[in-house]
Amino acid sequence: xxxxxxxxxxxxxxxxxxxxxxxxxxxxxxxxxxxxxxxxxxxxxxxxxxxxxxxxxxxxxxxxxxxxxxxxxxxxxxxxxxxxxxxxxxxxxxxxxxxxxxxxxxxxxxxxxxxxxxxxxxxxxxxxxxxxxxxxxxxxxxxxxxxxxxxxxxxxxxxxxxxxxxxxxxxxxxxxxxxxxxxxxxxxxxxxxxxxxxxxxxxxxxxxxxxxxxxxxxxxxxxxxxxxxxxxxxxxxxxxxxxxxxxxxxxxxxxxxxxxxxxxxxxxxxxxxxxxxxxxxxxxxxxxxxxxxxxxxxxxxxxxxxxxxxxxxxxxxxxxxxxxxxxxxxxxxxxxxxxxxxxxxxxxxxxxxxxxxxxxxxxxxxxxxxxxxxxxxxxxxxxxxxxxxxxxxxxxxxxxxxxxxxxxxxxxxxxxxxxxxxxxxxxxxxxxxxxxxxxxxxxxxxxxxxxxxxxxxxxxxxxxxxxxxxxxxxxxxxxxxxxxxxxxxxxxxxxxxxxxxxxxxxxxxxxxxxxxxxxxxxxxxxxxxxxxxxxxxxxxxxxxxxxxxxxxxxxxxxxxxxxxxxxxxxxxxxxxxxxxxxxxxxxxxxxxxxxxxxxxxxxxxxxxxxxxxxxxxxxxxxxxxxxxxxxxxxxxxxxxxxxxxxxxxxxxxxxxxxxxxxxxxxxxxxxxxxxxxxxxxxxxxxxxxxxxxxxxxxxxxxxxxxxxxxxxxxxxxxxxxxxxxxxxxxxxxxxxxxxxxxxxxxxxxxxxxxxxxxxxxxxxxxxxxxxxxxxxxxxxxxxxxxxxxxxxxxxxxx
Amino acid sequence: xxxxxxxxxxxxxxxxxxxxxxxxxxxxxxxxxxxxxxxxxxxxxxxxxxxxxxxxxxxxxxxxxxxxxxxxxxxxxxxxxxxxxxxxxxxxxxxxxxxxxxxxxxxxxx
Numbered sequence: 001x002x003x004x005x006x007x008x009x010x011x012x013x014x015x016x017x018x019x020x021x022x023x024x025x026x027x028x029x030x031x032x033x034x035x036x037x038x039x040x041x042x043x044x045x046x047x048x049x050x051x052x053x054x055x056x057x058x059x060x061x062x063x064x065x066x067x068x069x070x071x072x073x074x075x076x077x078x079x080x081x082x083x084x085x086x087x088x089x090x091x092x093x094x095x096x097x098x099x100x101x102x103x104x105x106x107x108x109x110x111x112x113x114x115x116x117x118x119x120x121x122x123x124x125x126x127x128x129x130x131x132x133x134x135x136x137x138x139x140x141x142x143x144x145x146x147x148x149x150x151x152x153x154x155x156x157x158x159x160x161x162x163x164x165x166x167x168x169x170x171x172x173x174x175x176x177x178x179x180x181x182x183x184x185x186x187x188x189x190x191x192x193x194x195x196x197x198x199x200x201x202x203x204x205x206x207x208x209x210x211x212x213x214x215x216x217x218x219x220x221x222x223x224x225x226x227x228x229x230x231x232x233x234x235x236x237x238x239x240x241x242x243x244x245x246x247x248x249x250x251x252x253x254x255x256x257x258x259x260x261x262x263x264x265x266x267x268x269x270x271x272x273x274x275x276x277x278x279x280x281x282x283x284x285x286x287x288x289x290x291x292x293x294x295x296x297x298x299x300x301x302x303x304x305x306x307x308x309x310x311x312x313x314x315x316x317x318x319x320x321x322x323x324x325x326x327x328x329x330x331x332x333x334x335x336x337x338x339x340x341x342x343x344x345x346x347x348x349x350x351x352x353x354x355x356x357x358x359x360x361x362x363x364x365x366x367x368x369x370x371x372x373x374x375x376x377x378x379x380x381x382x383x384x385x386x387x388x389x390x391x392x393x394x395x396x397x398x399x400x401x402x403x404x405x406x407x408x409x410x411x412x413x414x415x416x417x418x419x420x421x422x423x424x425x426x427x428x429x430x431x432x433x434x435x436x437x438x439x440x441x442x443x444x445x446x447x448x449x450x451x452x453x454x455x456x457x458x459x460x461x462x463x464x465x466x467x468x469x470x471x472x473x474x475x476x477x478x479x480x481x482x483x484x485x486x487x488x489x490x491x492x493x494x495x496x497x498x499x500x501x502x503x504x505x506x507x508x509x510x511x512x513x514x515x516x517x518x519x520x521x522x523x524x525x526x527x528x529x530x531x532x533x534x535x536x537x538x539x540x541x542x543x544x545x546x547x548x549x550x551x552x553x554x555x556x557x558x559x560x561x562x563x564x565x566x567x568x569x570x571x572x573x574x575x576x577x578x579x580x581x582x583x584x585x586x587x588x589x590x591x592x593x594x595x596x597x598x599x600x601x602x603x604x605x606x607x608x609x610x611x612x613x614x615x616x617x618x619x620x621x622x623x624x625x626x627x628x629x630x631x632x633x634x635x636x637x638x639x640x641x642x643x644x645x646x647x648x649x650x651x652x653x654x655x656x657x658x659x660x661x662x663x664x665x666x667x668x669x670x671x672x673x674x675x676x677x678x679x680x681x682x683x684x685x686x687x688x689x690x691x692x693x694x695x696x697x698x699x700x701x702x703x704x705x706x707x708x709x710x711x712x713x714x715x716x717x718x719x720x721x722x723x724x725x726x727x728x729x730x731x732x733x734x735x736x737x738x739x740x741x742x743x744x745x746x747x748x749x750x751x752x753x754x755x756x757x758x759x760x761x762x763x764x765x766x767x768x769x770x771x772x773x774x775x776x777x778x779x780x781x782x783x784x785x786x787x788x789x790x791x792x793x794x795x796x797x798x
Numbered sequence: 799x800x801x802x803x804x805x806x807x808x809x810x811x812x813x814x815x816x817x818x819x820x821x822x823x824x825x826x827x828x829x830x831x832x833x834x835x836x837x838x839x840x841x842x843x844x845x846x847x848x849x850x851x852x853x854x855x856x857x858x859x860x861x862x863x864x865x866x867x868x869x870x871x872x873x874x875x876x877x878x879x880x881x882x883x884x885x886x887x888x889x890x891x892x893x894x895x896x897x898x899x900x901x902x903x904x905x906x907x908x
Binding site for chain 2: 039042043044045046047048075076077078079080081091093094
């Protein structure tokens with residue numbers, strides 16, 4: 001069609017790109033050969049140059065073999081010199097083929113043959129063209145979705161198919177081999193096919209890239225996605241009727257709540273807390289707290305009661321089985337059962353067992369629970385000094401717990417247990433509040449039907465609880481608290497009682513512990529009495545039980561070693577088993593000098609005999625008191641002194657002695673604190689003996705409070721005192737007249753051993769205690785309780 | 799008629815102004831530095847095409863380009879006018895580097 005044209009043009013080798021006809025290309029030229037080629041082109045009339053791509057971009061000074069054959073003629077449209085080179089804009093004109101290269105000058109010159117522009121046509125070309133344009137605009141929108149100018153618009157400016165292809169190729173930034181291939185394409189169809197495959201490839205790469213990018217994005221939003229998935233899972237689980245663990249937790253609680261027998265108020269509160277629990281994430285600290293609270297509400301026995309066994313004979317039998325004697329206490333329990341039988345709504349009494357250690361207060365509580373058929377719970381209040389221990393902490397505090405009372409009820413599992421509050425006399429108080437004040441509420445039948453625990457924060461009915469408290473002494477119990485309780489005294493046991501108890505309970509128990517049978521170890525009453533007298537000095541039975549236990553263990557050793565068949569303990573064996581005797585039976589002093597009198601004291605460990613000693617301090621004044629005497633005891637000493645002084649003449653005492661000398665009263669043992677008014681008569685006796693110079697009877701001990709006018713007032717702890725006197729070997733006692741009825745507590749056998757005198761006035765005491773004074777005071781009356789079976793005989797002293 | 803191949807070998811397009819005159823049209827092409835004998839003007843239908851070649855001329859021996867902005871080599875520009883040009887009387891004038899093409903119609907209102 002056209003004549004084959006040829007030309008000779010300077011060559012500009014391109015390292016990495018292909019110039020297409022009709023397209024502009026900006027270039028930076030730095031290579032000397034290239035610059036020389038351009039200089040040469042610039043000097044020409046038409047500024048033409050042959051642009052051809054290098055096969056290998058690494059080569060700096062290419063030879064013909066380094067260049068592709070097909071290139072493009074171009075016109076230099078702009079040129080600017082830049083540092084070390086040029087910046088150009090060249091326009092591709094038409095395709096040409098390198099025929100030969102002239103290398104004579106500083107640059108390459110090429111003999112060219114122009115390649116005709118393909119002009120083939122057909123439907124295939126048209127179809128491919130459309131396909132290519134569509135693919136291209138898809139890619140374009142993928143690469144730059146926000147482009148203002150659509151690819152269609154750009155393409156519509158170019159009419160020639162081949163030019164569109166070239167433009168697309170440059171826009172896509174095809175690689176060098178593909179570009180070169182495209183440039184060399186002999187027909188439009190070939191060019192279109194090429195660009196089409198390239199576009200497809202590019203589209204796939206782009207799609208892959210987008211996928212990777214979106215994957216990365218997804219990765220970043222993983223947590224959020226997880227959350228969403230969880231939500232979905234929950235929805236699915238709900239749909240399927242399945243449950244997540246925490247939901248199971250909540251629904252379990254809900255089920256328990258529905259089944260639980262709760263009063264309205266706790267039910268409402270529990271439902272509210274349960275609703276809160278559902279909304280809380282499991283990890284929240286409040287979750288466990290709320291859950292624990294709910295469990296408490298659900299576990300508390302709001303309406304659960306045990307049926308009381310109201311069978312009086314069997315209750316009596318149980319009480320008798322467990323404890324010897326203690327008639328008064330047992331009677332009281334039976335009374336209560338009788339009341340409950342007639343009036344089931346009767347308020348439970350609050351009993352307080354007071355007595356020395358080891359007399360069985362705590363075990364009596366257990367026994368009562370057994371007799372009545374109630375659950376037994378015990379809490380020790382000893383050393384308690386924090387009110388919150390009883391009442392609990394408010395739930396706002398971390399680690400808050402319900403108080404001990406509510407916890408005990410929870411443990412008991414019923415609303416009417418026997419709750420034993422041990423050692424109520426040992427409750428302390430400090431800046432954290434007074435637990436005794438909280439006990440006031442707990443132990444008041446009028447208030448404790450709505451007991452308020454800080455943790456629970458709901459009223460709980462304690463009125464059905466049978467409270468039993470124990471104490472060693474009433475002195476340290478606040479008055480208000482003492483008023484709320486029914487005091488039952490458990491005095492110490494007599495020797496006979498102890499022997500009985502030892503035979504019935506202690507010995508069998510210790511034999512059991514040691515794995516012995518009753519045939520293998522025999523301890524006679526005589527031995528028991530000896531142990532009680534020589535090895536123990538106590539009101540209770542603990543030491544005795546320990547001693548028996550020791551004997552049982554030593555015996556067990558002998559059996560284990562195969563030394564014996566059966567053992568009967570003999571008196572001589574005792575010191576070998578238990579060591580030397582600790583106490584001596586005869587404690588009473590044989591003779592008393594003037595100024596000494598035997599008194600009877602009550603201690604927490606039972607009774608005791610104490611000698612009050614008085615000494616005259618000539619040429620001194622006043623009254624000196626030693627021996628850790630309490631205020632009341634000091635006052636009673638002063639009262640005694642004043643009384644003796646005021647009655648000096650009647651008692652035949654020289655007033656001068658009284659006036660001119662001071663008195664020192666000492667009560668051994670010096671290190672033990674003592675208090676109380678009951679030593680009044682003893683002090684008066686000691687002083688009278690001192691001033692008169694006549695000794696008191698050594699076989700006589702006394703107790704009683706005195707007044708300034710000489711009246712003898714009743715005192716407490718008679719049983720313990722009497723038993724202590726007997727233990728000490730004193731057989732003659734002077735007691736206040738008004739304490740006469742207390743003698744009923746003392747077993748007949750003991751009573752028969754003793755000579756007990758009852759006095760209404762101090763003169764009677766003095767007459768009975770100090771023989772010399774008795775003669776001087778002739779005519780005073782003394783009630784006389786004689787020994788033996790003579791029962792009561794009122795004797796009149798001379 | 800130029801071949802398709804020749805059509806493609808264009809390096810630049812000259813700027814053109816079109817005036818409406820009383821008798822017809824005046825088209826002005828910016829063809830500075832183009833020798834008049836190298837300009838070819840064709841009117842066909844409504845189209846007016848100017849093409850040609852701008853050759854650089856060395857002004858002085860031994861000088862070299864410092865920078866280049868003027869386009870050389872082949873040019874072509876086709877304008878479409880609102881009326882057929884076959885009947886038009888065409889006169890050209892090359893003045894001060896501008897090619898002035900007068901197109902005068904018998905009946906300019908048509």
